[in-house]
Amino acid sequence: MPEQENDHNSSLTVQINASVALKLAKIGEDHYPGTSSGPIYGFDEKESSVINISHIMSFPGQHTSGDDVFNTRSSNVKFQNDFLSKLRESKIGAKLLGWYVTCTNGKHIRQTVIESVLHLQENNRKENADNTPVLILVYDPSKALDSLLSLKVLKLSDAFLNTWNSEARFVARNLIDNRLSYKNIFEEVPAEIKNSHLTNLKVQELDLSNTYGDDLELNSNYLKSTVQNVEQLTEAIDNFNHNLGNFNYFQRSLSREVTKVNQWKLRTKQENIDKLKADPSATVTEPDWKTQFKLPQVPSKYENLVASGLVNSYSTNLEVAGSVEHGKTSGVKESLDL
Amino acid sequence: MSSPALHIVKPNIVVPLGSSADTPIKVTIESSTLLQLIETIYENNDSTPTQTRTVGTLLGTRSDDGSNIEVKECYIVPHKEEDEELTIEEAFHISAFHLYKRANQELQVIGWFSTSPELDAYTGLFHEFYAKGSCAPYQPVLLTLQYRDNDSGEIISPIVKTYISSPVGLPPNSGIVRKLNLEKIGSYAFVPIPNEVTYSKNELTTLKYLSEASKKEDRSFDLKGLDELKQMSSTVNQISDLIKILQDYTERAAKGEIEGDNRIGQLLLSNLNYKLSEVDVDDFKKDFETHVNDTMLLQYLASCIKQQLDLSAKLTNFITPEDAVAD
Structure with missing residues (x-):
């Protein structure tokens, strides 16, 4: 990849339409805990290097339990193309930008996802x-x-792409040269949620404080999400x-093989020397091992990297969730004087 | 233009033929769908005069008796308005509906939306299309979005209105109609019905950030640095502010400076009815301590795993077999 394009990509920002962000919340909730x-x-604006995410759609036939999060089965590929042509027919200039995944943080690090993106x-x-x-x-x-x-x-990191596209691919030296580790297969793209003018007006009008209902019950999702996270972590390990x-x-x-090869090499060398000693004019060959x-x-190092x-991401999740919980409990502890 | 539609926007008219069983009474709109609807206003990019509005299909669910309707999805359907002719791309409408239905089996066509608040001749024709087509035997719901002020034409916060209809005039198979050879298409009386926006818990969380963005000049919310701990600290600050306000309020109400709201009193009473005598403080302390320790252990183990992983990555040296021999 030429240098110039890397520059272009590094200054990239993503704008998520408010409706997409909200729809995503809804879709995620409907499928949770799956x-x-x-x-x-x-669409993307080449000049300002802004990508705008304007539409979102969920695949038919979701994996709610299985170990994979994503699937580009031919029926889903057809589905996403059909939907795109619908958007275009209704005169919405859009293209396929990537996919969304609603899952425990980090569960998207899968070979299927990576390969779909590459493809x-x-x-x-x-x-x-x-x-x-x-984008993912x-x-x-x-x-x-x-x-x-x-x-x-x-998005997939440049380090990963360079490694993938290089000839030697996933060997140690190449990984070091490209500074690729299991931590930076994906990298975050700066992004913002953007309200359109009309959404802005409507959102200001909505009375959100009134919608919490009549109970002040404290319930935390910490336990449930931690259990799920640990299960997934065990599986990943x-x-x-x-x-x-x-x-x-x-x-x-x-x-074992290397020892055999070396022994064999020594032996042929010895044989050659012996031959030469017996008859200095003899021709010796050194056959290829x-x-x-x-x-x-x-x-595959690639598999290892993804695994x-x-x-790593599940462990990070546990740490983060733990520190949030820790913050909460310390607060309670202090104020109750326990 | 001779208008085949009759505009009676009064809720108290007698619905002559609408059977009460399949008449929707209440429409709820999911907040995410509401925003999608609003954004369709921008998507009418057609500069030709054949479109005065953007219209589309509403998908959702109907309760068993048809009285409650939930709007869950929407999509634009291309159409053309020429002279008094209206062309709706029916094939598009049907195939798009099938796509949505594949993703979510329970979706039905429940009506249509229009970005024009006016009920005019075309409105009747559109309505006819849905009433006779994919909505039958139920009545379609019409949802209109108004984003310009009636008088000044200024941009305003979109007003959402929902309508149901009933056919007006003589029944189509009556003798007079046949005798006079009257064509009767798209004549409806539209009756407004109430609608409500619903918020799910996840939607509310996201909406909180949208509303934060709405107060800013650039109308956007940066996802960078959206760190869980930071989020929590701002939430805790909000809560402590709320508690302060509540405290202030109850104190003033107790002193008799202001009249207290009974509802707030009841809410507090029902939620703060912990009888301290029933709680064993030592037990509670112990449980609490256990929980804190569990949390810390979990964090510790997680960081151990990460260290192991790092080590393993450094020790697992992937080389090609050929290189191994060369060495």
């Missing part, structure tokens, strides 16, 4: 010479029950360990 996903549409990005580049990054909008509905807003706009197990197995068999040995298949990213 997850949901769907396409987001909008769409590649398509955009090839067909329309469009280098705008594909992540909303965590579990936070909203505690009156916290958790909404992020993400299992997955990660499985991956690591594969890697250890690979390392063991690799070191690759024809004799087959090294084990290397497990690590998932574990």
